[in-house]
Amino acid sequence: MTQSKEHGSYVSGGGDYERKTRYIPTRITKDGGDGYAVEPGRYRLAVSRACPWAHRTILTRKLLGLEDVLSMAVAGPVHDADSWTFDLDPGGVDPVLGIPRLKDAYDKRPDGYPESGITVPAVVDTATGMVVTNDFEQIVKDMVTQWTEFQREDAPDLWPTELRDEIEEVSHRNYTEVNNGVYRCGFAGSQEAYDAAYDRLFARLDWLEEHLSTRRYLVGERLTLADVRLWPTLVRFDAAYHGHFKCNRSKLTEMPVLWAYARDLWQTWDFGSTVNFEHIKAHYYATHLDINPTGIVPKGPETSGWEVPAGREALS
Ligand SMILES: N[C@@H](CCC(=O)N[C@@H](CS)C(=O)NCC(=O)O)C(=O)O
Structure with missing residues (x-):
């Protein structure tokens, strides 16, 4: 088995790509049963705009109107072997968490984290600076079912x-x-x-x-x-x-x-x-330099047809 550039993913003897899907299972809930209660302003959603798993949490947060209660840290698109980094922010440090690398928030966990590694999305508790969860599927479901009090009035029911x-x-x-x-x-x-x-x-x-x-x-x-x-x-x-x-x-x-x-x-x-x-x-x-060793990023394709409708703010 060889490990690919994606943390915790392997190519088996038969050449199949196998994704490791072990997550930090802690949940942020209304009753705070796991020690993390829903609370406006307390958590920060760490994402990359590149990552499709993170994108699902960005979309859900936006559709439900949770932007003001759950802030967002945006990592740069290219991560090194170690971690996503906040290299887009002034001084290369996330302004709320005060850290240059997402790994710093994972390392705060006293019990460590699964071998799938430093992935986005991750929700960080700003009080302790520690990653609470990186389970994208649970994060979106909990946004729907646990953050109800803070959703916008006309939020769609995404999980009837x-x-x-x-x-x-x-x-x-x-x-x-x-x-x-x-x-x-x-x-x-x-x-x-x-x-x-x-x-x-x-x-x-x-x-x-x-x-x-x-x-x-x-x-x-x-x-x-x-x-x-x-x-x-x-x-x-x-x-x-x-x-x-x-x-x-x-x-x-x-x-x-x-x-x-x-x-x-x-x-x-x-x-x-x-x-x-x-x-x-x-x-x-x-x-992924193992499959694109020159690291050259193509100029295309043309993205016409994908324009943002006029008058809408980009990147919310
Ligand atoms: N691992 C999760 C999704 C999260 C994930 O893989 N995110 C990628 C970015 S798209 C990541 O953070 N990769 C970091 C790395 O592999 O070092 C899953 O299997 O569903």
């Missing part, structure tokens, strides 16, 4: 009780075949593993193309966490996965239903203002 089973089913398959499927293509260690990952990815994208041809959203007739979880992979597809991860049967722009679906969410729900294509490209092409 009656649709949860279907959301889980669709999202799980999207995760294994698409969200993680692109990584399984990109980090495959053998031709066979790559071929199999590629076939699985495009089989699922074809299924989605068909599925969305008769409905606007993935589950039910409303925006849900299923859409929030798929979309960050779609928006990165042509800029990163098509080239860098060799997912090149078709571009997103060549899958008409998915392309329309992606642009609908970009505009209708203003997902577009959370996207930074420069960070996305810089991260993938310049961080």
Whole structure:
């Protein structure tokens, strides 16, 4: 087994990419059962604009209107072997946490952290400077169910009780075949593993193309966490996965239903203002030097069609 550049992920003897998915399981809840109660201003969400897992938390925070109660630390797009860093901030230090590297907040944990390493998203307790959780899936679910008191009045219900089973089913398959499927293509260690990952990815994208041809959203007739979880992979597809991860049967722009679906969410729900294509490209092409040894970041593709609608503030 060899370890890839992504922390805690391995290429097995057969060449398959296997993602380590052990997280810090602590939760931030209404009753503070794990020692961390929901509290405005207390926590800081550490993200990278490049990372699709972090993007899901950024979108959920924005849709629910939690920006004022849960602040955000944005790391630079290219991390070193050790950690994401706050190199975009003045002096290279996050202004609230006062640290240059996200690792500093992970290292504050007395019991350490899982071998999957220093990942984003991570929620940091500003009182102690310590990472509370890095479980992206639980973070978004808790934003929906635990932060209710602080959500904006017209916040959409992204995880309706009656649709949860279907959301889980669709999202799980999207995760294994698409969200993680692109990584399984990109980090495959053998031709066979790559071929199999590629076939699985495009089989699922074809299924989605068909599925969305008769409905606007993935589950039910409303925006849900299923859409929030798929979309960050779609928006990165042509800029990163098509080239860098060799997912090149078709571009997103060549899958008409998915392309329309992606642009609908970009505009209708203003997902577009959370996207930074420069960070996305810089991260993938310049961080994974094992699969792109020159670190050269491509100039393309053109991102016309993805414009932020006039009058909307970018990067909220
Ligand atoms: N590991 C999580 C998602 C978080 C994650 O992998 N984030 C990446 C960025 S997209 C990261 O922080 N990588 C840091 C590293 O591998 O060193 C998962 O498997 O669902």
